Amino acid sequence: MSLSVTDLACARGPAQILAGVTFSVAAGQALILRGPNGAGKTTLLRTLAGLTPPLAGTIEADPDAIAYAAHADGLKSALTVEENLAFWASVFGTHDPAPAIEAFNLAPLLHRRAGEMSAGQKRRLSLARLLVTGRPVWCLDEPTVSLDVENVARFAAAVKAHLAGGGSAVIATHIDLGLPEAATLDISRFVAKQIRADDPFADSFAEGAA
């Protein structure tokens, strides 16, 4: 499953953040998004995920193909690891959580409540959700936050397995994930911060001359 984006303009609230974003990710490929803080990586990913409607341009991908992972883990601290995964499995249609548990080594934690785990462990559980979704295009926002070296490697292995299975991924990150074959896109060249073009208050409506 491929993802192809043409001339995309993204907004956050009243502000247009990015314009002219064009890239494509074929099946089996990964794209690393780079850019300084506040450049608009999160905004781009939220637009790809279908949460924020784009101002302009097209996203060629089935919206039901995209699995989105945000900064926030989206875990329920009162539920165990197993219950959290079972919940997402039922939301996305029944998929076997076993590969996800395996990939992120969650078996020892299975009956622990999410609220009792460390930030890194929570992150692993949150990433395991991606495997449970069964969706081919991953859009990930800083997936390695609070992961140690060993688990970053686990994550990279999971991404590689996903790509090898015909999936694709768009990953915003600052660190080197160890995915040498992945393309890199610096989004700072698409940054076009201004008042969004569909805002009729953006250009001056001089009353008389005032």
Next chain:
Amino acid sequence: MSSLWEYANPRKFMATSAFLLPWTAGIAAVCLVTGLVWGFFFTPDDFRQGSTVKIIYVHVPAAIMAINAWFMMLVTSIIWVIRRHHVSVLAAKAAAPVGMVFTLIALATGALWGQPMWGTWWEWDPRLTSFLILFLFYLGYMALWEAIENPDSAADLTSVLCLVGSVFAVISRYALLFWNQGLHQGATLSLDREQNISNVYWYPLVITLAGFGFLFIALVLYRTRTEIRARRLKALIAQERMA
């Protein structure tokens, strides 16, 4: 080809409203002064209600405009939802406090009129109560506008609230009739007005009604201009922050 939707452009609206504002305000002032002076000084007392009948010249127009104001907000909110015209939803925002003040006038004068007629300041009569509920709707609508930072989100959410609220306002109206039969007299203004009200009261009432109507239009135009400027100000500040 000129179309009504052109006025949804802020620039066009500012130009048109600048032209209309003095006229509507002028007509409103003339009608209000004429109608109220006529009504207060030059109408006879009612044989049954005595001089309290004079309250009609503020009570009835305020009540009618309170409902019309909400109806106007409903229409402009729907226009925003369907056609995304910013001026439309800003007009709804501008109308809310005016409608709320009209509702308050209707409530206060209703209570003052009810005291000598019914012997109580407040009667849980269906009509009075529906205005109290309308007042609560106005309050909620305005509070929601104030609470949301992003102007477009606020416009969307208040429009949804206005739509849902309108449906519930109508249901409440019927629920209240079911709940209490009420003391309030029948509608003052209806097509068979001859049966309700005689000409001596009718003419000044129509003039004050026109006065309240034009006052509403003038205030909404004026306040919409303010809202457009405030919205522009917000856009500029956002722009400066990004630069």
Next chain:
Amino acid sequence: MIGLLKRDLTLAIRAGGGFGLSLAFFLIFTTLVPFGVGPQTQILAEIAPGILWLGALLACLLSLDRIFQLDWEDGTLDLVATSPVPLEGLAAMKALAHWITTGLPLVAAAPVLGLLLNLPGPAYPWLMASLALGTPALSAIGTFGAALTVGIKRGGLLLSLLVLPLYIPTLIFGALCVARAATGQDATTPLVLVAGITAGALALLPFAAAAALRVNLR
């Protein structure tokens, strides 16, 4: 979608889920009434239908801001919005979960509290029927209000201000149904009207709630 419901119910039962808080509130509210109006049993019997309905309504209101707030804060709402579950379905499930954890216990507890207020005998079946048919509307309306205010910090008070006027028709018909039954009148009409409001609210408000959620997630 059943998964959503199951999860919400599990969370409500687990520690800190707030299950039973509404019920406790209902109990305390009803217990306080005689201290306010005096212990005369006739007076209590007369106002019992209204007090019981009002207590149920306020108990519902109390837990509304939790409906979406927690999912919003921990990011679950974003993730569910990008899942195959439509937001309309999410809103409907949230309303259902709220009703099961709040409305249903209130229906069960109401007859006991009716005894405390000396509610006349014939009114009990009507009290339970009107609450059972009416509280789903309270949950659906409340879910809509919660969806409107989910992005607002400390939106609880605003939520009450928005939702309470919308509760008026349900309250009028519900309390009227019980009051008529208590005085031996025919209570069918108000009961049918309560059911009608509930049917309408359940059919339409999930769409309004989903629209509000979509705006808030942008």
Next chain:
Amino acid sequence: MMPDLGTYSVPVLSSYAVSLGLLVAVVVASIWKARRVRARLEEVESRRGRAT
């Protein structure tokens, strides 16, 4: 000049007073807000005019 309002002079007069008071209040509030917003907008617009 003043009409004889009889026993009902208090409710009638206070009705008019309350109504006119509220109308004046909403007009004054509108004008006050309009002035404030306009002044702030002009300040920002002129700042922008200098910048460009």
